[in-house]
Amino acid sequence: MGVNLDGVLLAIDAGNSKTDVAVVGVDGTVIGSARGGGFKPPVAGVEKAVDGLAEAVGRAAAQAGRPLEFLHVSACLANADLPVEEAELTSALEARGWSRSVRVYNDTFAILRAGLDEPRGVAVVCGAGINCVGMLPDGRTARFPALGKISGDWGGGSGLAEEALWFAARAEDGRGEPTELAHALPGHFGLPSMYALIEALHLGRIPFERRHELTPVLFRTSAGGDAVARSLVRRLAEEVVALSTVALGRLELLDEEAPVVLGGSVLAARHPELDGLIAELLAVKAPKAVVGVVTAPPVLGAALLALDEVAAAPEAAARLRRHYA
Numbered sequence: 562m563g564v565n566l567d568g569v570l571l572a573i574d575a576g577n578s579k580t581d582v583a584v585v586g587v588d589g590t591v592i593g594s595a596r597g598g599g600f601k602p603p604v605a606g607v608e609k610a611v612d613g614l615a616e617a618v619g620r621a622a623a624q625a626g627r628p629l630e631f632l633h634v635s636a637c638l639a640n641a642d643l644p645v646e647e648a649e650l651t652s653a654l655e656a657r658g659w660s661r662s663v664r665v666y667n668d669t670f671a672i673l674r675a676g677l678d679e680p681r682g683v684a685v686v687c688g689a690g691i692n693c694v695g696m697l698p699d700g701r702t703a704r705f706p707a708l709g710k711i712s713g714d715w716g717g718g719s720g721l722a723e724e725a726l727w728f729a730a731r732a733e734d735g736r737g738e739p740t741e742l743a744h745a746l747p748g749h750f751g752l753p754s755m756y757a758l759i760e761a762l763h764l765g766r767i768p769f770e771r772r773h774e775l776t777p778v779l780f781r782t783s784a785g786g787d788a789v790a791r792s793l794v795r796r797l798a799e800e801v802v803a804l805s806t807v808a809l810g811r812l813e814l815l816d817e818e819a820p821v822v823l824g825g826s827v828l829a830a831r832h833p834e835l836d837g838l839i840a841e842l843l844a845v846k847a848p849k850a851v852v853g854v855v856t857a858p859p860v861l862g863a864a865l866l867a868l869d870e871v872a873a874a875p876e877a878a879a880r881l882r883r884h885y886a
Contacts, residue, residue: 593625
């Protein structure tokens with residue numbers, strides 16, 4: 562698509578917990594923005610979920626003083642895990658009439674693009690779940706279904722918390738090997754034992770969503786030398802390296818210097834032990850990979866993808882990055 566200097570772009574980053582929208586000129590100037598709620602089409606249905614996007618888009622356009630007409634829409638959406646889901650969401654966005662040019666990506670691509678100077682490299686994102694994507698300037702991508710255990714996934718903050726609970730429960734009742742996790746996990750909630758924690762979780766006295774608080778406890782316990790906790794941290798490092806090297810191989814980047822960017826709450830926390838293990842293992846399997854960590858907001862990546870789509874000038878990307886610095 563050629564550059565239309567009179568047009569504006571719409572960038573959407575919609576995660577499970579929040580949505581960020583930006584109206585961006587082709588020169589990289591952010592002229593409107595808004596935040597909305599989480600994007601969960603499997604729960605709300607596609608149309609209702611897109612209604613939520615539309616509300617935030619309307620506020621961003623109003624701030625920009627522009628009608629709901631855009632040169633291109635770049636939407637990085639949670640739960641767009643399969644091509645068939647991307648196609649369904651693309652049709653839903655096209656039906657809104659915001660633009661004749663709409664591109665839907667899984668939201669992991671927003672983090673990937675935010676961490677790259679050009680659309681070339683691989684990202685592993687570990688937040689509540691874990692995912693990996695890669696891309697090349699010619700449009701080729703590498704990705705995984707990332708649907709949990711049914712698609713072979715292991716890791717993510719939620720998964721790590723569950724693994725820690727499993728080992729701690731078995732340590733306390735004698736089925737498993739001893740681990741300090743049996744004291745540290747219930748202690749985090751002010752409880753005396755794993756039995757008390759199991760009961761509180763099962764009966765809902767501790768809300769399900771608070772389980773993610775146990776992941777930092779796991780890392781602290783590992784840093785203290787606990788063998789079970791350390792084995793879980795090492796397994797996460799192995800999973801990050803497995804995902805990234807497979808993606809690099811699919812894109813034929815294993816033998817070239819290529820960026821591997823890490824994002825999501827677990828990896829962006831920069832746990833020294835985990836960082837060291839990832840670097841050590843990646844140096845063996847992909848010695849030319851250049852590891853970095855993404856802390857920029859994912860909506861930056863969605864907006865950069867929009868600039869890529871219209872072949873905007875390099876200074877537009879630089880201006881956009883300065884805005885989100």
